[in-house]
Amino acid sequence: MxxxxxxxxxxxxxxxxxxxxxxxxxxxxxxxxxxxxxxxxxxxxxxxxxxxxxxxxxxxxxxxxxxxxxxxxxxxxxxxxxxxxxxxxxxxxxxxxxxxxxxxxxxxxxxxxxxxxxxxxxxxxxxxxxxxxxxxxxxxxxxxxxxxxxxxxxxxxxxSSSQRRMVHLAAIFAGNFTNAMMAHANELMATANFDLQLLGPLVEETLNKSILLGPEVAQTGPARRGDLEVLDEHMQMLEKFPELQETYRNISQQILDRYDEES
Amino acid sequence: MxxxxxxxxxxxxxxxxxxxxxxxxxxxxxxxxxxxxxxxxxxxxxxxxxxxxxxxxxxxxxxxxxxxxxxxxxxxxxxxxxxxxxxxxxxxxxxxxxxxxxxxxxxxxxxxxxxxxxxxxxxxxxxxxxxxxxxxxxxxxxxxxxxxxxxxxxxxxxxSSSQRRMVHLAAIFAGNFTNAMMAHANELMATANFDLQLLGPLVEETLNKSILLGPEVAQTGPARRGDLEVLDEHMQMLEKFPELQETYRNISQQILDRYDEES
CATH class of the missing domain: 3.40.50.720 (NAD(P)-binding Rossmann-like Domain)
Known part of the structure; x- marks a missing residue:
């Protein structure tokens, strides 16, 4: 044609x-x-x-x-x-x-x-x-x-329209919400006098792994390990950042639940 | 030496x-x-x-x-x-x-x-x-x-030890928590019969922009635009996924608050 x-x-x-x-x-x-x-x-x-x-x-x-x-x-x-x-x-x-x-x-x-x-x-x-x-x-x-x-x-x-709508919603989690996490990271980096760019290679590697191996396999961190001592320490460090504390609690709890069920 | x-x-x-x-x-x-x-x-x-x-x-x-x-x-x-x-x-x-x-x-x-x-x-x-x-x-x-x-x-x-501890905490938001968002996205993609890999280019572009332009500038999406109609639709679509609904509400509210203050 x-x-x-x-x-x-x-x-x-x-x-x-x-x-x-x-x-x-x-x-x-x-x-x-x-x-x-x-x-x-x-x-x-x-x-x-x-x-x-x-x-x-x-x-x-x-x-x-x-x-x-x-x-x-x-x-x-x-x-x-x-x-x-x-x-x-x-x-x-x-x-x-x-x-x-x-x-x-x-x-x-x-x-x-x-x-x-x-x-x-x-x-x-x-x-x-x-x-x-x-x-x-x-x-x-x-x-x-x-x-x-x-x-x-x-x-x-x-x-179909309903498939597309679901892909779009997934894209909000994978794009908009990951960027919102970067905004939180940026706020914390600033308090330590470091630039967000320092985390560039970490973010790239994390998300390459997430896409390549799947996010379930790629998950790491204190919540994934069930390291409650570090989680407590972080909650304390975030006391001056109520928004970040709320996100930290919410996401960490979900990771704990997800991997606890498996083990 | x-x-x-x-x-x-x-x-x-x-x-x-x-x-x-x-x-x-x-x-x-x-x-x-x-x-x-x-x-x-x-x-x-x-x-x-x-x-x-x-x-x-x-x-x-x-x-x-x-x-x-x-x-x-x-x-x-x-x-x-x-x-x-x-x-x-x-x-x-x-x-x-x-x-x-x-x-x-x-x-x-x-x-x-x-x-x-x-x-x-x-x-x-x-x-x-x-x-x-x-x-x-x-x-x-x-x-x-x-x-x-x-x-x-x-x-x-x-x-210093306290700077490093803060960078590590920021890295959890930028790495572990972005990956947790990918896990949510993965769950939604599966319900639409699509592979997470379809979102690969979106994730890469989002996080490149986030690092390059800063996450405040890079933020897009319905919450950023204050599009309450789409937010409501998405909350309904997530009714069968209480965990994802909680995250959607939490993060969207934070984006709404953040950009509402600015405007």
Whole structure:
């Protein structure tokens, strides 16, 4: 099949990463839609021939695939307002929203294209390594989105809305919550006059092991060893940090319970 | 200075990684002490000329530096029992135990050599990237341990016992607790019939950003955005997982509080 041409609705972190990734993989990106023309221009200017637009009437666009990369709350509203060329495919990119959120579009060809990654404007991500989960409301949409995803990424899977929602929730534990632990670590490192970077190799090794051997095998530390003396000492050290103390107690108790049951 | 020769007390994860790292950097390792001769042999056999021993009388050892790599609980007992050559340096490798835990040794030359890393027997760590924190009971010990650490690692720092204890506690948040989050993620991924590996690139990117930009800047997710609708949905999805629900509530609340104060 010829590569479909693409328009992107949204100017956030994902759009900033997805648009150039599409171009690098041979797709033509025609329009970048933003409510603010400014931010749409910022992305369009870095592309080969894209135009910044701020009107949701795409009836004269040459594109046949439309990616919605805006916040979850706004998806249904845009789906209601957008005007698409005949037979166009429209896909949202949310981990949470179900496929049916696009049921409001006039097009029968709606689907989901969910990249399992955290994106920033400041730090470009190599899309080759980004797993993409695909869902299509019909066979044509599913097939097209699968083929497009495979041009961008080496890991592409079909996932139902409920599977995807669960992967997204797992990703919050693996991403957002591990980062919250890093914030706590950072606070403690600062009190000892050390930089968080000192823990870089430890974090890297821990999470490599976690992915490689599985987190059950990779778990170490005083709670894993059932070393109650060290746990008590740490609770005392954290008396001036009630938030950290609460987290320390909660997570340590869960590790104790988990490994106690096993032994 | 000539490189001091070394004996290692202990046969655990650290000894398994430290002994070959010392050899590769030009140190002669003479003896590996283990209560079980078997496990001492396992390490000694992979070294150039080391001998497995199970007697704490080292008075005739050619080594001048002795690393204690055993569990925290046993350090003081070994310090009491060990017999060292004159002027030998003895160092423990614990993140938690203070320098004074070695006050029981006959030698005045005691110190701490704490590698900030998680070690396994199964997966060899490159010591070049392992930060080492040094403390010495006197100037001679401090100087010698600093020089030795710098032969092994590119990141060597002095740290007092209380600084080191705080770094160790921070390392528990950054290592053990992030891994506990991975265990939760793993449980959720399994219910969706996906492998944890799908989250590998996300975890890597998240923690690279956390170290590079700082965890405050790197924080993303529904709690960071104050998206209460998604938080409610997730709490419902976790109803069958009370442990995960507790963690979700705890960490999300902390993220909400932290970023609410700022805005």
């Amino acid at each position: 010829n590569l479909p041409e693409v328009d992107i609705i949204g100017t956030g972190n994902l759009a900033t990463n997805l648009a150039p990734a599409l171009e690098q993989n041979g797709f033509i990106v025609n329009n970048i839609y933003g409510r603010s023309q400014e931010s749409a221009k910022e992305i369009a200017n870095r592309l080969y021939q894209a135009t910044a637009v701020n009107d949701l009437d795409f009836s004269s666009s040459k594109s046949s695939v439309f990616f919605i990369t805006i916040s979850d709350d706004a998806i249904e509203e845009v789906a209601r307002e957008i005007i698409l060329p005949d037979d166009a495919i429209i896909a949202h990119t949310s981990g949470t929203k179900s496929l049916s959120a696009l049921g409001y579009t006039a097009s029968p060809n709606f689907g989901v294209f969910y990249p399992v990654q955290t994106f920033s404007k400041a730090k470009r991500v190599n899309f080759e390594n980004v797993p993409v989960l695909i869902e299509g409301g019909n066979r044509f949409t599913e097939k097209t989105l699968l083929k497009m995803a495979k041009k961008l990424s080496s890991t592409v899977e079909l996932a | 000539n490189l001091p020769e070394v004996d290692i007390i202990g046969t655990g994860n650290l000894a398994t990684n430290l002994a070959p790292a010392l050899e590769q950097n030009g140190f002669i390792v003479n003896n590996i002490y283990g209560r079980s001769q078997e496990s001492a042999k396992e390490i000694a056999n992979r070294l150039y000329q080391a001998t497995a021993v199970n007697d704490l009388d080292f008075s005739s050892s050619k080594s001048s530096v002795f690393f204690i790599t055993i569990s925290d609980d046993a350090i003081e007992e070994v310090a009491r029992e060990i017999i060292l050559p004159d002027d030998a340096i003895i160092a423990h490798t614990s993140g938690t135990k203070s320098l004074s835990a070695l006050g029981y040794t006959a030698s005045p030359n005691f110190g701490v050599f704490y590698p900030v890393q998680t070690f396994s027997k199964a997966k060899r760590v490159n010591f070049e990237n392992v930060p080492v924190l040094i403390e010495g009971g006197n100037r001679f010990t401090e100087k010698t341990l600093l020089k030795m650490a710098k032969k092994l690692s590119s990141t060597v720092e002095l740290a």
